[in-house]
Structure formats: structure tokens, C-alpha cells
Amino acid sequence: MDRLQAMKVFTRVAESGSFSRAADSLAMPRASATIIIQQLEAYLKVRLLHRTTRRLSLTPDGAAYYERCARILAEIEEAEGAFVVGDQGPRGRLRIDMPLALGRSVVMPALYDFHARYPDIDLMVGMGDRPVDLIQDSVDVVIRIGALADSTLVARRLGDHHTATVASPDYLARHGTPHTLADLDQHVTIHYFWRTGRPMDYTFVVDGQTVPVRMRGRFAVNDVETFVDSALRGLGIVQAPLFLARPHLASGALVEVLPQWKPALSPVSVLYPPNRHLSPAVRTFVDWIAALFENSALMR
Template structure:
């Protein structure tokens, strides 16, 4: 028996809570996964998993063995990467998820450079904002915008998100241009809502170093960043979206920035990954690459002024690297 492989297969079954999902993420036949776990139990002379037709649960011995497996496998990866990293470029399948607009407008145009640098990494890129269970769904790394909840995941700040409050000239001609935050009560917004919770996102403004939230009335709400900005272009109301998305329309005059003296607070853009994968050469290569990409993008790079105003990466300021992707995370649009 390949005990290291058996430990990896067992750990993945536990993390995904499914033999089928484990087989998919490991690229092994389901029957092979089942046999490996059964052989491991026979080798250890103990039952690790309690199986029923509807559930899969750890036994007491299984829970103890899983905790040891995680530590041992992390040590194995550490040893391998310390030597292999010096001799060969990162290789293998890497599954990444990020907000759709950020991926389409900033990341995808630069992927040729990533492939040229790392030709042996097979990148599987998902575009969306839905909260994910990284371990259970087999995702190696996600890029997220905003302050995140704390947990056992690891976050590295890779950029700064700058928001902008805009409306179309047609809307402003019809409704007038608001000069103060109080005047927003007399205006119409296109609202953005989080798809899973349905929560409407308020507009946010930095007023004398404090964040002020304004909930506006609106007869339309969307949960897609490009549809959100498109609604403003069509004169349907005021929106607050990503500057990197709005800039071409601001330059052409199709959109107008309003209330520029009270800009939305900058938000961190973070690469987030499970802590037991933090030494993966493929994850490290992608995170380093995307941090460099955003650093060279004027609309996403950090500045001393933006850093001073930026919300924290994590709610837990005692451990800013520990984050979670909760349903009601404080995020933004992009």
C-alpha cells in the first residue's frame, strides 16, 4: 500500500464528505477511492468512516487519524516543495475562483503571460461571487474583494479595490445632481443584492475618516456587476461600482462621477486559500503572479493614501490572515 496516497485519499473523502466528490477532485475512479479507504482501514485494523446510504461520518478513531494525516501531509508537502521548487517549475492542476468582472477585464487579458511563465500549470478559472467551501468543492484559491470573516483559511492582500459613485448624464439632467449625501434621499438608485442572502448593499462613503452607509430607494435590483453598471448607463439611477469598470465610460462621458468629495472607502482584494495548502507551489505561483499583476495596474495598486483608508482584510484584527467567506461578507462589486 502507498500509505501517503491512502492518507491523501482518506483526507479528501473527509473534507469533501463524499467518495464521489473526492474521486472527482483527485481525478481517480470512484471505485478506486473506495478500495483505497477500505484497504487503509484494513491496514490500520480499525474503522475510520461510518457509512450509511445518506451520510458519511468519522468514527472517533477516524477523527483522530484525520487530524494526524493533515499534519503529516503538510510536512510531506513542505519537504517536497523545499527540494523540488529549486529544480523544476510548478506543475499540475490549479482551480481558482474570482469575481466575474475582475477576471474578465483584468486577469484574463494577462493569462498569456501566466501561461508563458508557468506552462506546466493547468489553470481552471471560475468567475463568480458565490461563497464557496474551498475544501469541499476542491478549489485551491479564490480572489475576493472586501473585509472577510475570520476562520482557518489564509488570506494575502494582493490589491486595493477603488469604488466610484456614478450616474448617466441623462439621469442627472432629469433628476438633478446631488451635492450632499442628504440629497440622495430624493434620488433613485439601482440596487445591488447578494445572490445567496438577497441582502441589498448600501452605498458607502468615507466622511472625515468614518464610513457612512446610505440606503437608497430603487425599483430595480441586480446581482451582476456588469448589469449593475449597465443599468446606470441606461439612465436608471445612481450606482456605486468598481472604478476599473467605470473608467472607460467616465472618460467618454457616458457616466459622470458624483459626490467625489466623499469617495467609497477602499477595500482589500485578497487571495484566499486553505491553510493546509499554503505551501503548494502552484498556489504560491498564482498568488505571486496576480499580486504583481494588480501592483502594475494603476486602478488596483496600493498607495499610502488608499492603505490608510482601506478597510481591514479580516474582521479579526488580531489575526488578519485568518478569513472566511461568509454569506454576508462585506464585499463590493466586481
């Protein structure tokens, strides 16, 4: 058994979640990929993959082995890349995931330039507000908004996520304009809920302290753009991402409410596995996205 080839096949199976897709990407028969994984498990004397009729997933031993294989293969790629002659840049597959609205408004308009600059990087872009597991979901890099849970991932802060408390002129004409946080008890909101189904609380910074406020509402969505659209239709007061609300504030379609108390900022971070040597594609993207956020007028 060629152990290096076995590592490549195993990581590709783990990343794609499919023997067929892994075999296709490596230009080998599916049966060969299956046999190589069976030989690898027999050699290591551990089960690396859970196999069901619907999907493949890593066992705990498989997840640990995947991290080591990914690190070894990245080091080999980096070592070989040091001897590449000419102006060839980073290459290989790069799968990234990010929140939908942030991706559409901030990242994607610039990502086409990234693709043109690094044409040998095969990009796979996922967008959604569902948290992803980098190993199980075969993702190389994720962008996240908000406080980060403890994890083994490496996090690099990109900047701050600004929000604004807004409502439509029609809503304010019908319900009045609040002047204090206590006035919000007489108003309604459109709830934004996470994957757990729990509505997001609003926050205001008062005298340097973050004050959470829970508002009433009978309408809830889990898509940020629908969330803002619901405010435009006069359904309630919301705290919307500033990069989405700014054009509507400029046009007068939305009005800022309680501007003397700004919502608390949330960090925006890029995360990736803690490999000692990042692959050139991951390192290039992380540096690029950091520069993008640093210079983006939408994130201020």
C-alpha cells in the first residue's frame, strides 16, 4: 500500500463525503478508492469512516487522523512548491464558507478579482447562516460573525460587524418614535432566529455597558435580507447589519431609531484548522480576506 496515496484518497473522501466524488477528483475508479480505504483501515487497525446508505462521516479516530493527514499533505505541497520555477502562484482546491448576506454584499463582489488573480485555486464557495464543522463539512476556511466558542481552530479577527436600529417611516407614523429604551416595550420587532430557533436579543451600549433588550414580535425569519425587507415593509423595529441598512437609510426608506445608543459591535473572524504549515491556497486567501475587510467601506 502506498501510504501517501492512501492519505490523499482518505482526505479526499473525508472532504467530499463520497467515495465516488473522491475517486472522480483523483481520476481513479470508485472501486480503487474503496479498496485503498479498506487497506488503510486494516493497516491502522482502526475504523476511520462511518458508512451508511445516505452518507459518510468521520469516526473520532478518523477525525484525528484526518487532521494529521491534512497537515502532512500541506507540508508536502509547501515543500514541493518551494521548488516551482517561474511565476506560478498558489494552487489547489479551496472550500470556504461564510454568512449569506455578508458573502453577497462584501466578499463576493471582490472574490471574482481574487479568482482572476489566482486562477490555479479551485474555489468552492458556500454561503449560509448555519454553522459548519470544518472537518465533517470538508471546509478549509470559514468567516463567522459574533463571539467565538472555544475550539482548536485558529481565529484571525477581520474587523467589527456594525448594526443599526432602524424602522420604516410608515411604521413610526403608525406606532410613534421611541425616545428611550423603556419605550421599546410599546413596540414590536421582526425576530431573527438562529438554527436553534432562539430569537436574537437586541443590544445597546449605554455608558460603556452592553444592555440586552428583548422585544415583542409575532413574525420571525432566519434570513438577514428577508429580515431587512420585513422592516422596509413596516413590520417592526429591527437591528440590521449596517452594510445592508445603509442604502435604505440614505434613501429615507429606513430611519435610525435611538441613535444615541448604538448596538454593540460583534467581531468578524476568519477561522481555519491549526495546521503548523498552512497550504499556500489557505494562507493566500486568509491574507487577502484580511486586507479586504481592512479596506472595505461597507464594514465601517
